[in-house]
Amino acid sequence: MPFMKGFKKSNKKTKAAAPSQKLAAHEHDQISGNLEDTIAFINDLLGANMDLTVRRFHVFGKYQAVMYYFSNMINQTVVNTDILKPLMYIPPHLEGKNLEIQQLEEVLLNDTLYHSEAKMESQLSTLVEGILRGDTVVAIEGIKEALIIATRTIDKRGIDQPATEQVIRGPREGFIEMLGTNIGLLRYRLPSSDLRIESMEIGRRTKSKVAICYMEGITNPELVKEVNTRLAKIDIDAVLDSGYLEQFIEDNHLSPFPQVQYTERPDKIVANLLEGRVAILVDGSPLALVVPTVFNQFYQTVEDYTERFLMMSAVRLARLVALMFSLIFPSLYVSIISFNPELIPTEFAVAVAGGRAGVPFPAVIEVLIIEVSMEVLREATIRLPQQVGGALSIVGVLVVGQAAVAAGFASPITVVIIALTTIGSFATPAYNAALALRLLRFPLIMMAGTFGLYGVMIGLILIANHLLSLKSFGVPYLSPLVPGNFQGMKDLIIRGPLSWMKNRPSFLNPVDKVKVGDVTAGEARNGSDSAQTPSTNEKEKEG
Structure with missing residues (x-):
């Protein structure tokens, strides 16, 4: 497996600057x-x-x-x-x-x-x-x-519910800043002799401890070797968060799409370790990194596997629809309004034309202004204190939006389109993946305003081509869709029953491929009488 592909090697031996002369x-x-x-x-x-x-x-x-x-x-x-x-x-x-x-x-x-x-x-x-x-x-x-x-004792915050990931059904424990506590949370959930935790120091001045976690007998040894190689080549003054390491070890640092997943949930890390991935923890950071990462991990949640598969498959489909909304909805609106209004039903076209009457800007400028305003409002809401941020979001959405429509700066249909787009981006579980889609909306809107639907299609083809070229530690980014794998597709768009997913992801090349045995709880129940159902002999005696 070409783990080293996409990772530049340097034959130059550079001497690191001394942190203290x-x-x-x-x-x-x-x-x-x-x-x-x-x-x-x-x-x-x-x-x-x-x-x-x-x-x-x-x-x-x-x-x-x-x-x-x-x-x-x-x-x-x-x-x-x-x-x-x-x-x-x-x-x-x-x-x-x-x-x-x-x-x-x-x-x-x-x-x-x-x-x-x-x-x-x-x-x-x-x-x-x-x-x-x-x-x-x-x-x-x-x-x-x-x-x-060893006498170090640093005051630390208590273990609490993860702040960046909402828990619906599952453990309420999240990582904290202390590396020792985080490793303890992993060992509590995975008391296996196969769990291996290697350590190294990165940062000339901070000498931050970094832990590399994997499952011996499951994880591909070449993957572990590649992770250690990339981390060992990092030469930086300070590692203050795991995000520093993420930027050094990802395959393509110019891509808007994240190639490393981060999480502060120990159960999520354990699930990834058992699939054959490697986790990287940094002392001082509550966010652990998971490699390699494929695109479908960013719209999946832990709750997908703790609830029944029919319900969670429907929720996952809704999540995928929201993801598409957040990327292409504004550009489709601009292209149809500007170039192909004949695609709109007559009754609806009359309503749209009436709403846009008096708006002084073309559709593309109008959408870009509202989109930029929404991004500014979102950033302001995040940075303000929590007590003020909630009030600002309500004021921004209701008052400013309504005032813009009343003043003729924007049409009601544009506000509705941007609102649906924003809600769709909120439905994407991973913040860094949602941010990539938010940024890609702007070039798509510009291409739609210039070339219409042709521009939208060209933009989507370029995005798809870029996704197909991406790799994370040698693993194709769109696995298991491309290259196709039937076993992996059972957990791609819908979430199949656990009994269907017998093997670990093949694109990870795990040493032990089998995850679920031949007999599951559901299959073991089939053909057996319930404890509460009277047997045939008892029915005959009663008769």
Whole structure:
């Protein structure tokens, strides 16, 4: 499978700019064993910070030591109880014994500290990076290694319902900013030994932790390798959100269509992992990325699979109609009004002509003005505080729209067309896909105003051609429609019964292809008597 196609390789080896010239100059320096040299080095780099805590003490009342940590990033109780106190008092079973300095390192790790995440480190630059991450560092006179103890505790918001995705039927849990909590939510929903979570750091200054999650035995190993390759090539100062990574790893960054899906729902991530996809989580971001992504994922929701297939197939069809409305409705209106009014029924044409009487602009200009006004109103509603935003949307739609019609700037039919188009864009579940369709409306409207229905068809052909050329990590964007796959089409336009979808998507090339067994709950029920139905023998006895 051509996972590397569309991803540019560079044979040039460029040296990344150092985030800190001082730290880079001492990248390979080791601890000398002289405590004062270590203190001078750390103070030179971090001493100007008001929240840096430096605590001198004696290990077992005998060996000089120093402790470093940022006070706002650690759990003070853990530092005092599990680290400082055990280091100051010798363990009872070692009292009276003469400990040599060579033995001290092993005694500290194995007999003294009440903490499971502690290690020894000899590089000075690693000590500084540990302090910056929220760890506690303890250096001791005469030992050429220092203790790095994981004590980071950052205040975080509670797990709540996803803000960007409405939940109708399903779990109400959403990801938060802490990577550890998000991984815990995944493991809670997927307690499988096949779940693999790899880690890397991206960002020269932020050194943000990135987790790559996949299912061993299901996910194609070549896909995992390609994801790691693309992420490893990212060279940037800071990764503040998963959106930074999305822009680097997508195949075509000039396309308006998203080639990476994001979500803050753990159940959605688990469902994608079980299909053979890879999830990417970033520390500090509540939105996880899913790759590879195909177009049909953007109009599907989790509720499609938790409800019965007949109802959800009808809802999905309505969603698809709304999607088409949001793309082509205004351009069709402009082309018919401007070039082909004979296509309008006579009675309706009279009503349209009466509504447009007195409007000083051509249809294309009128639609563009209303469309731009609607986009400005939508953006203003999003950016304003929630209490004010709701009032603005009502005022903008009712008052401004009615005033524009009354003043003769717009016809009533145009306002209705734009309103239906806007509602259609709201019905698309994925915000980034809806945004792409909203942007493509404008060139379609211009082509409709210039060439009529021919312009609309040319525009749609160009969009279709672009979609056919797109790939996401080597997977055709319109899969399973193009290339056609009968098994995948059972979950394309309508949502078939779960018993029909026995295999995982073939375009992902999963290692384990079977998802549903031969006997499902519905099939197991067929041919068996209900527990509440009297048997034939009992009926005969009653007779």
